[in-house]
Every structure is written in C-alpha cells, then in structure tokens.
Amino acid sequence: MSPEQMFEVVYKTIDDCVITTNVYVPTQATTSDDVSSKELPTAIIFHGGAFMLGHSRMNSTLLINECLSRKWLVVAPNHRLCPQVNILDGPITDCRDLLTWIHAGHLDHALTSHSHPGIRVSKPQIIAMGTSSGGTMAHSLAWNWDNGMTPSPPIAILDFYGAKDFAHPFWSQPLTSSGFGFPTPPPLTPDIESQIYTAHPIPTTDTISLEGQTPTPSSSSDRPHLTPRQIFAFNQIVSGTVIRTNYPPGSPSDPSTFRPIDPLHNLSPSYPPTCIIHGTADTTVPIEHSHAVHQELARLGARTKMIEVEGQNHTFLGALVEGRDEEGEVWKKCLEGVEWIAGFLGTGREGEGEGEKRGV
Template identity: 40%
Template sequence: MPLCVQYKEINGTRLTADIYLPSSQGKRPVLINIHGGAFMLGSSKMVSLPQIEDCLSRDWIVVVPNHRLCPAVNILEGPISDCRDLLAWIYDGHLDEFLRVQSEGSDGSTLVSCDLDKVMAFGTSSGGTLALALCFDVPRTPAAILNFYAPVNFSHPFWTSPLPHVAARLPGTLTEQFMKKVYDEFPVPSGGETSLEGQSVGPDFSRPRDAFAFTAIANGSVIDRCYPPPLDRTLIDPLVRVADGSFPPTYIVHGEADTMVPPELSRGLFATLKENGVRCGMTEVPGEEHTFAMRMVKGSATWQLQRQGFDFLEEIISGGNSTL
C-alpha cells in the first residue's frame, strides 16, 4: 500500500499524493505519475500498478498526485497549477521531510530520500499534458518527461470535432441543467469514481460529472469546456511552448489506433521537439487505442514497447548520451 500525504489545500480542497517507495535505501530518483481523465475525471488510484512496480524495480520513488478537476476550475488555474505546486513542494524539500518521518531507521537515519537532481514527470492522456506543462512557466523543470498519448496542439481542428463512437454511448435523457450541476460542487473535487483509463466499470450517467465529461468528449468540446474562450490557449498548450527553450529531454508513447487523441498530434509534438533541439524520442504502439496502458498485459509486445519510454528516463538520469 502506498503512503499518502497532503501537498496542498486550496479553497477547501485537500490535495493528496500517493507515495510508492522502492525496497532499496538511500537517495533515489523521483517520478511524478499523473493520472488521465480528460481533465475532468479520474484520481490517483487510476494509474497502472504494473508500471509503478516497474519503476520501483528501477529504485525510483513514485509520486501519484490528485489534482482539482475541471470544469469548476479551468485547466490552468486547476490541474496545471496543482501539479506545478506539487513539483515545487518536492523541490522545496517537503517530500524529503515527509519521508524522514516515515522511513527513519533505528539509528535516526533516513532510509529513503529524494535525489532532487533526478525528478522526472510522467502522465497518461490529460496527465501527459499536465506533465508537459511542468516544462514551462516554472522556476525549475523536471529532469525528463514521459508522455503517453497526451492532448496537445489545441488549435488543431480535432479539438472541435465530434466523436460519434463516444456519442453512441450517451443516453438520450441527459439535459444541460442536469450536467451543469458539476459547477455547483464545492469544494472542487480532486478525484472521481470514473476515468478514461481503461477501468472495467463504465461511466455512470446518473452522476452529473460523468454525463458532463462524456458529453463534452462526444461533442468535441473538452477544451472549450475546461478552458473556455477567450482564455489564451497558448498558456496551456505544450506544443507552442517548446520554442521557449525550457523543455528537458522528452519521450512520447502513443497507440497507432488511438481514436480519442489522434497519433498525428504526438507526431507533430515530436517533430517540434526535434526542430527545437530537445533530446527526444517516440514509440508508436501498433494496434493500440487510447488508454492502453491500463489494459496491457505485462510481458506482452505492447508492454515491451511502452517500456522504451521508461528506459529513456533511466538513460537521462544516469547521464547517458545514447538515443533510444
């Protein structure tokens, strides 16, 4: 079982993170692992445990945060702000303070501590966007980023395109008045019972949040709902911020059969990273849809391919210069 710590409180919302510790002792790299869910769904419990176990076998500390969910807060003022504050909380030594209390040896020494020169960030889907957002408008970026099928390039026509295969799942009884109850939730929630991360139980459309989120996805209005016009999308779009020159080494993993976030968006980000001299890599996984990370079988061909992203992180923090 992971440890749990509060890293922030804002307007009545307590934000926590699950902390997974490796079995080894000493100063260890830290991986921030951010869940997906279209910025509106999900929680720290909805991440891949096999991936976490793989990271622990590499002797990494894994930090899985909750963040406030849209739409009662927008993407920048809610999820991005929370994840940036978590990063600052780690860099300011608060995670080490927490671990000092939790993992003190019989001689008073700290059994596990953070190597603050080796803090990395990883996220799936919207969590990948949030991981990438740690690369700009922050005092200190992570050492490396791993992004699985993240939404980027918010000026692309896809972000206003309906998705008929999602609309087909919606009941015909949903009303705008019912769905808008999500704006009345107080304090703003930081975790939901449903995500898009391959959960076995589907959405419950008797819940306003599930109904609101899946309707926005079906209508092609996720970004408009979570970051309403006339807000400046360049403030949240990793693609247009690469040229700022602050991006650390970045790796992308994307399923070739993704119908929720087209792989062409990740290909565009990869090309932009290369054009701007960012050390980067990309793996496209044949036949895989969105959120495959939660459904893949450990040891499968998909499992081996996606591990290239984690191998890239390991290469970066070890100081290697080879490309994968």
C-alpha cells in the same frame, strides 16, 4: 505492493479543497543497509481523465511497479477537476505547486514522518509521466509560468498519448468513435449541469477512469450507473467540447489562446528530453498531435523519441494487467520509453535509438 510502500499526504489546500498525493517507496530503499543517506530519483505520474475524471490510484500498476523496481520514488497526485476551475488555474497550477512542494523539501519531511527516515528526493533527478490529460500535466512542468518562481523542470518527460495541439480543429469536432468503450452518456440536463458547477469544495477525485475501459455493453440496461460528473464529462468528450468547456478564454482557432496550457506552443531548445508513446489507432487523441510535438522538438534541437504502438487505441496502458501482459508487445513498447528516460537519470542505457531525433 505492501501497505508500507505507499502513503498519502496533503500537498496543497485551497478554498477548503484538500489535495493529496500518493507516495510509493521502493522496497529496496527501505531494506538496504545504507538507507540513512539515500537520495532517490523520483517519478511524478499524472492520471488521465479528460481533466474532469479520475484519481491518483487509477495509474497503471505495471508502470508504478516498474519505477519502484528501478529504486525510484513514485509520486501520484490528485488535482482539482474541471470544469469548476479551468485547466490552467486548476489541474496545471496544482501540478506545478506539487513540484514546488517537492523542491521545497516537504516530500522529504513526509517520508521521514511516514517511517522512511533518511530517504530523500534527488532533486536533479525528477521525471514527469502521464497518460492522456496526465500527459498534458507532465509537459506543463517543463515551461515557465507567471509567478517567476519556477523550480527546476523535470529532467525528462514520458508522455503516454497526451492531449496537445488544442487549436487543431479536431478539438471542436464530435467524437464519432472512441474505440475504447466508455459508456454512452444520457443527455446532459440543466439539473445535472447545475450539480457540477455548484459542488463545493471542488472535487479532486472521481470513481471512473478513462484508462482501460472494457467495451461498452450493447444493452443499455447493462451499462454502469453514471454520476452527474461522469454524465457531464462523457457528454463533453463525445460532443468535442472538452477544451472549450474547460479552457474557455479567447478564440478556439487561435493558437495563442491555448499557449498557457498547450505543450506544442511552449517547446524550446532547452525543453527536457521527451519520449512520446502513442497508439497508431487512437481516435480520442490523434497520433498526429504527438508527431507534431516530436517533430518540433527535433527541429529545435531538443532530445526527443517517438514510439508508435501499432494498432492501439487510446488508454492502452491502463488496459494492461499485472501478471498477464508483462511479456506482451504493448508493454515492451512502454518499457522502451521508460528505459529511454532512465538514461537521463544515469540509471538506464541512453542512446540514439530508433524513433529518436535530435536537432543539430
């Protein structure tokens, strides 16, 4: 994509922490004759990283380009990273504030100031997408929060193997095999832990992603150098402490503890249409957790679709390479989900496809 198609803008500043989002503009919108009055559907794409890692430019290029080809704006935000701030007060609050920022017209102003006059967000046509912890972020835009100022939720959600069902015993168990090859971390020392909790301002980006990691080298000398944050995060992942470290209040076995952050405990009949795409071999976020959300949405009568990707482990979307994987079966499964949610924008072929449920 050309530089003119993407710009970065600040959407939030808190306690000296400046939080930005990338905005991608479809080429067709900038070259068509009727650009002076164009409202575009908008896809918000949240990156993964176990709430502690990653940044906005680590989203799938294939997914971004697919959205742009449909003449959608794409908004890819950063957010504050745990653990200096917990999941609710940091990532979820930031992502909700982004949605409020968009509804308040600030993205429209940013588009004008970055040489895209006349292009605006179609506020009723905002969809939310995300991978892994980013899937949790996408869901978090769908239910009310405490301040009573909830803007309209997204019109649809596309969840790629998102983290959910946090009271499940899985989230307290060591991870014996990730299957997607993140580096084996050295031990977590008090010095490393201190560096994490005293960092100021709270980081909003990290240079490593959990998306599409190559297999871990067999020799420790070949393994990449890990920063203190990465050592901290990978230790939480392998020890099964991601949730208790980043959202510590209450009992880890009590579902009510996680109600403020858990999609499974915030579903309703009016929940946005939701498509979940998950690999059958996922050992990092078990597919059963996605089945639980899909089945509960169907029971409640909400529109929902479950797409299983046979034999795929976690982060398969990030492993897909532009120019190589567009004709592969994995990407075709991803496109099936994109097409399904496009139907709710009026820009796709919505229907009761295989794997879709709707309660009666």
